[in-house]
Amino acid sequence: MIPALASHLRHLREAASQQPLGLYIHIPFCKDRCTYCSFVTTRDVGLKDSALARLAADLQVWGQALNHPEIDTLYFGGGTPSLLTAEELTHLVRVARDAFDFSPLREATLEANPGTIDSAWLQSARRLGFDRLSFGVQTLDNVLLQYLGRIHDGAEGINALRMAQAAGFQRLSADLMVGIPGQDLERVISDARTLVAAGATHLSVYMLDLDKNCPLKAQVDSGRLQLPSEDEVADAFEALQAELPNLGLAPYEISNYAQPSQLSIHNTRYWERRPYLGLGPSAASQLDRWRWTESSVIQAWAEGRGKAELQELDAAAELAEIPLLGLRMHQGIDWEELRARATMLNLQHLTDTWEAALRPFLKHGLLEKEGSVLRFTQRGMLLSNSVLETFV
Numbered sequence: 001m002i003p004a005l006a007s008h009l010r011h012l013r014e015a016a017s018q019q020p021l022g023l024y025i026h027i028p029f030c031k032d033r034c035t036y037c038s039f040v041t042t043r044d045v046g047l048k049d050s051a052l053a054r055l056a057a058d059l060q061v062w063g064q065a066l067n068h069p070e071i072d073t074l075y076f077g078g079g080t081p082s083l084l085t086a087e088e089l090t091h092l093v094r095v096a097r098d099a100f101d102f103s104p105l106r107e108a109t110l111e112a113n114p115g116t117i118d119s120a121w122l123q124s125a126r127r128l129g130f131d132r133l134s135f136g137v138q139t140l141d142n143v144l145l146q147y148l149g150r151i152h153d154g155a156e157g158i159n160a161l162r163m164a165q166a167a168g169f170q171r172l173s174a175d176l177m178v179g180i181p182g183q184d185l186e187r188v189i190s191d192a193r194t195l196v197a198a199g200a201t202h203l204s205v206y207m208l209d210l211d212k213n214c215p216l217k218a219q220v221d222s223g224r225l226q227l228p229s230e231d232e233v234a235d236a237f238e239a240l241q242a243e244l245p246n247l248g249l250a251p252y253e254i255s256n257y258a259q260p261s262q263l264s265i266h267n268t269r270y271w272e273r274r275p276y277l278g279l280g281p282s283a284a285s286q287l288d289r290w291r292w293t294e295s296s297v298i299q300a301w302a303e304g305r306g307k308a309e310l311q312e313l314d315a316a317a318e319l320a321e322i323p324l325l326g327l328r329m330h331q332g333i334d335w336e337e338l339r340a341r342a343t344m345l346n347l348q349h350l351t352d353t354w355e356a357a358l359r360p361f362l363k364h365g366l367l368e369k370e371g372s373v374l375r376f377t378q379r380g381m382l383l384s385n386s387v388l389e390t391f392v
């Protein structure tokens with residue numbers, strides 16, 4: 001528990017009693033490090049015991065501090081949660097069930113790497129109550145998977161979905177990456193078709209984003225590998241946007257497409273600004289007007305020495321998050337409602353400034369307004385970052 005939060009415990013507890021929370025647990029271990037990865041993760045499994053002990057202790061501390069609040073979504077992300085043994089996973093889930101009230105649980109997701117699972121593990125995860133799996137497939141092209149440093153090949157990506165179905169999972173997501181060096185962008189479409197045919201009911205489509213320190217960036221900078229051009233990537237995204245509805249997947253967020261009732265309830269809570277508690281290194285929490293992020297230094301975090309960062313959101317910051325996060329959703333936001341809220345808070349100068357800044361985006365067809373609803377157009381989704389900067 002962050003010392004500065006201790007004096008606000010009464011407010012936090014009250015906020016946690018008003019609506020169920022989401023619970024995110026970060027498992028910071030990977031078998032190998034992918035060449036593009038900037039997530040908080042390590043190959044040092046020597047830290048596993050202390051990290052799991054710390055997670056269990058944090059679950060107990062927070063469960064007690066917040067008076068055993070209700071949880072309606074559970075999400076194990078990483079890193080690679082599928083590196084936990086069935087026994088380790090069972091232990092963490094049991095501790096969580098003792099510490100929190102899971103009676104309103106609507107969804108329990110595990111992220112999994114296709115190169116780390118087998119049928120027995122999937123069956124135990126299903127028995128534990130997980131009902132959704134999110135697989136980091138990225139591409140089915142084996143050459144590209146090697147560039148990315150992934151530990152699995154394309155066939156294992158497809159097999160993972162099939163094994164998961166056989167183990168009783170019906171809610172299956174796969175990550176698909178666009179913009180990989182050497183990627184045949186038409187192949188992205190056929191990968192999407194193959195993944196859906198293999199059982200994926202949800203796709204998260206990401207653009208490769210190279211962190212300045214990652215090995216893949218060094219290869220691109222040295223000229224050994226070449227990124228596709230921005231136009232090629234935009235064409236691939238547009239082709240995907242056109243094809244995915246034919247596969248029964250509708251867009252519901254900038255990067256996410258799902259069959260009916262298959263959207264990620266947990267991730268939607270971030271865009272809808274509903275409260276969540278995040279445990280593990282780098283995990284973020286949002287409750288009441290407080291947001292805090294655990295230390296990203298895995299060993300220090302595991303030993304309880306890491307420094308968490310705490311932020312108190314003022315009224316202006318909270319207001320800005322409504323369009324910043326809400327516009328990511330395909331349905332958009334009610335702009336008149338936002339204006340009314342700004343007026344009530346005496347912050348109409350903010351909505352005036354934003355309206356002036358958004359005018360060119362509306363004019364150039366990146367945003368559209370229908371009645372009071374403001375949302376991205378399909379083209380606008382590709383260039384969403386430049387629009388969303390308005391609210392930062």
Ligand code: SF4
Pocket residue numbers: 029030032033034037038039041078079080113136
């Ligand atoms: S599996 Fe995911 S978290 Fe682990 S190294 Fe690869 S991209 Fe990073």
